[in-house]
Amino acid sequence: MGYKFLKLATSSVKGGNLRIATRHYATTHEADLVVIGSGPGGYVAAIKAAQLGMKTISVEKDPTLGGTCLNVGCIPSKALLHNSHLYHMAKHDFKHRGIEVGNVSFNFDAMMKYKVNSVKALTGGIAMLFQKNKLACDAMMKYKVNSVKALTGGIAMLFQKNKVQLVRGVGSIVAPNKVEVKGDKGVETINTKNILIATGSEVTPFPGVTFDEKQIITSTGALSLPSVPKKMLVIGAGVIGLELGSVYQRLGAEVVAVEFLESIGGVGIDGEVSKTLQKILVKEGMKFKLGTKVMGVRKEGSGVKVDVEAAKGGNKETLDCDVVLISIGRRPYQDAEQIYKVDIIYAIGDCIHGPMLAHKAEDEGIVCVEGIKGMPVHFNYDAIPSVIYTSPEVGWVGKSEEDLKKEGRAYKVGKFPFLANSRAKTNGEPDGFVKVLADKATDVILGTHIIGPGGGELINEAVLAQEYGAAAEDVARVCHAHPTCAEALREANLAAYFGKPINF
Numbered sequence: 001m002g003y004k005f006l007k008l009a010t011s012s013v014k015g016g017n018l019r020i021a022t023r024h025y026a027t028t029h030e031a032d033l034v035v036i037g038s039g040p041g042g043y044v045a046a047i048k049a050a051q052l053g054m055k056t057i058s059v060e061k062d063p064t065l066g067g068t069c070l071n072v073g074c075i076p077s078k079a080l081l082h083n084s085h086l087y088h089m090a091k092h093d094f095k096h097r098g099i100e101v102g103n104v105s106f107n108f109d110a111m112m113k114y115k116v117n118s119v120k121a122l123t124g125g126i127a128m129l130f131q132k133n134k135l136a137c138d139a140m141m142k143y144k145v146n147s148v149k150a151l152t153g154g155i156a157m158l159f160q161k162n163k164v165q166l167v168r169g170v171g172s173i174v175a176p177n178k179v180e181v182k183g184d185k186g187v188e189t190i191n192t193k194n195i196l197i198a199t200g201s202e203v204t205p206f207p208g209v210t211f212d213e214k215q216i217i218t219s220t221g222a223l224s225l226p227s228v229p230k231k232m233l234v235i236g237a238g239v240i241g242l243e244l245g246s247v248y249q250r251l252g253a254e255v256v257a258v259e260f261l262e263s264i265g266g267v268g269i270d271g272e273v274s275k276t277l278q279k280i281l282v283k284e285g286m287k288f289k290l291g292t293k294v295m296g297v298r299k300e301g302s303g304v305k306v307d308v309e310a311a312k313g314g315n316k317e318t319l320d321c322d323v324v325l326i327s328i329g330r331r332p333y334q335d336a337e338q339i340y341k342v343d344i345i346y347a348i349g350d351c352i353h354g355p356m357l358a359h360k361a362e363d364e365g366i367v368c369v370e371g372i373k374g375m376p377v378h379f380n381y382d383a384i385p386s387v388i389y390t391s392p393e394v395g396w397v398g399k400s401e402e403d404l405k406k407e408g409r410a411y412k413v414g415k416f417p418f419l420a421n422s423r424a425k426t427n428g429e430p431d432g433f434v435k436v437l438a439d440k441a442t443d444v445i446l447g448t449h450i451i452g453p454g455g456g457e458l459i460n461e462a463v464l465a466q467e468y469g470a471a472a473e474d475v476a477r478v479c480h481a482h483p484t485c486a487e488a489l490r491e492a493n494l495a496a497y498f499g500k501p502i503n504f
């Protein structure tokens with residue numbers, strides 16, 4: 001697929017948050033490429049462009065680099081998921097493994113501090129990498145002084161290393177080759193050959209509901225609650241609802257997830273995997289109200305009341321909770337004022353179509369700047385992995401059984417349970433399975449679905465196979481280390497191509 005699909009008129013970029021700035025120029029810069037937004041899409045694109053020899057400027061409005069993913073998304077959520085999982089294991093699982101640790105408790109403040117430090121370490125590093133390309137930048141230097149700690153980390157280091165210049169402030173496209181940045185230093189102007197928009201996304205609001213980020217919260221509030229609520233209601237059992245719901249459920253909250261659909265896990269998840277995940281999470285203590293729509297959310301007394309109704313109509317009830325997390329999706333960032341209509345700009349990541357995932361944004365960023373340089377480009381949208389970082393983890397790539405049935409495509413299924421995988425069994429993590437879907441006639445892999453230990457890591461092997469057009473037999477004939485959970489992936493491929501695995 002060519003890179004032109006990323007070349008958009010600004011008017012077609014859904015997240016049109018690009019303002020017409022007041023014209024009072026403090027400084028003028030020249031660039032080959034200006035990247036607006038330093039999330040995983042923008043910062044990766046900026047670094048790649050600098051590595052390809054382009055004079056690159058990154059424009060960021062927020063005080064820290066890294067966008068949603070590093071500041072209020074992937075990274076802080078995974079810090080909480082990992083540590084709450086360790087706590088949960090120590091409390092409920094260690095004893096039967098012969099590990100005696102006495103009374104296990106947790107220090108919520110310390111857990112939050114660990115999360116903050118994980119984020120700092122990564123956001124700081126981007127600026128360092130930008131600096132490595134030795135472009136003078138006052139804002140960068142100020143940043144260096146102000147956040148020495150941050151500079152020891154990842155993104156700051158990457159900016160430094162790759163000589164990407166950073167200009168802080170809100171970017172606006174004011175002409176086809178001109179970006180204005182309104183920041184603390186007034187308005188800076190950048191004359192540039194190319195512009196790339198990577199302005200990301202924001203929470204989809206719930207009609208009639210105002211977030212206070214204390215009791216009626218988005219994912220951002222959920223990442224910084226002062227204490228574990230007694231009862232948490234989650235609206236939307238998609239990725240965020242399941243991940244952050246898991247965190248608080250493990251830490252002792254009673255968590256109920258209300259979901260409009262009859263299944264959990266959001267878009268693209270295979271139906272059998274979704275059902276299995278739901279069973280496991282219910283066993284762990286999470287509750288679900290599926291096929292239920294939320295009609296209203298209001299604060300009453302010290303709590304929150306949520307009015308719900310069966311999605312098909314009928315049964316109505318009011319649910320009580322201390323905190324309600326609304327996680328019904330995200331939309332392209334909409335701080336829209338006036339949009340200058342220019343034809344030749346590029347846009348990537350959450351602000352355009354496609355799955356809102358950090359790795360999708362990153363890969364689009366690389367493909368986009370390679371395209372600008374006139375290099376051959378390739379991005380296979382059918383081979384973007386999805387992971388839900390619950391316990392066990394869920395990972396998938398390609399088509400689900402539901403997709404294939406809808407398409408009327410003849411396919412075969414190869415399935416292997418972790419119960420029969422020696423490593424998973426020995427580790428005491430036997431829940432879940434690997435399912436491979438392959439074309440009935442050609443054996444070419446169409447989709448892989450994993451629920452089980454390390455599913456989020458294992459899926460990458462399946463992505464590689466699918467990217468290279470592998471048949472199930474190809475993976476089945478590759479020697480896999482023993483004992484590893486990856487052998488379950490091999491066995492599922494064996495089952496798909498030969499009809500029978502070895503160990504089950």
Ligand SMILES: Cc1cc2nc3c(=O)[nH]c(=O)nc-3n(C[C@H](O)[C@H](O)[C@H](O)COP(=O)(O)OP(=O)(O)OC[C@H]3O[C@@H](n4cnc5c(N)ncnc54)[C@H](O)[C@@H]3O)c2cc1C
Nearest residue numbers: 037039041061067068069073074171200349350356357358
């Ligand atoms: C709780 C949560 C958990 C998540 N977990 C995962 C996960 O595990 N894995 C995964 O793949 N994805 C995850 N995501 C999704 C992921 O965060 C996004 O897909 C990703 O951040 C998108 O990258 P982006 O570069 O397109 O935009 P963003 O990361 O949103 O970055 C956009 C940047 O642009 C800046 N900006 C916007 N407008 C302007 C302007 N006019 N001038 C200057 N700067 C501007 C913003 O300040 C921001 O820094 C998660 C999201 C959330 C909310």
Ligand SMILES: NC(=O)c1ccc[n+]([C@@H]2O[C@H](COP(=O)([O-])OP(=O)(O)OC[C@H]3O[C@@H](n4cnc5c(N)ncnc54)[C@H](O)[C@@H]3O)[C@@H](O)[C@H]2O)c1
Nearest residue numbers: 236237238239240241259260266294327328329330356387
């Ligand atoms: N692990 C990851 O990769 C990860 C983690 C977190 C977030 N993200 C990204 O962030 C984005 C947003 O996540 P999300 O969980 O908010 O969205 P989502 O699309 O994953 O899930 C939203 C869920 O809310 C349900 N819903 C919508 N309106 C509802 C209503 N009125 N009442 C009840 N249920 C309702 C939907 O049916 C859906 O199941 C996603 O696109 C996701 O890709 C990714």
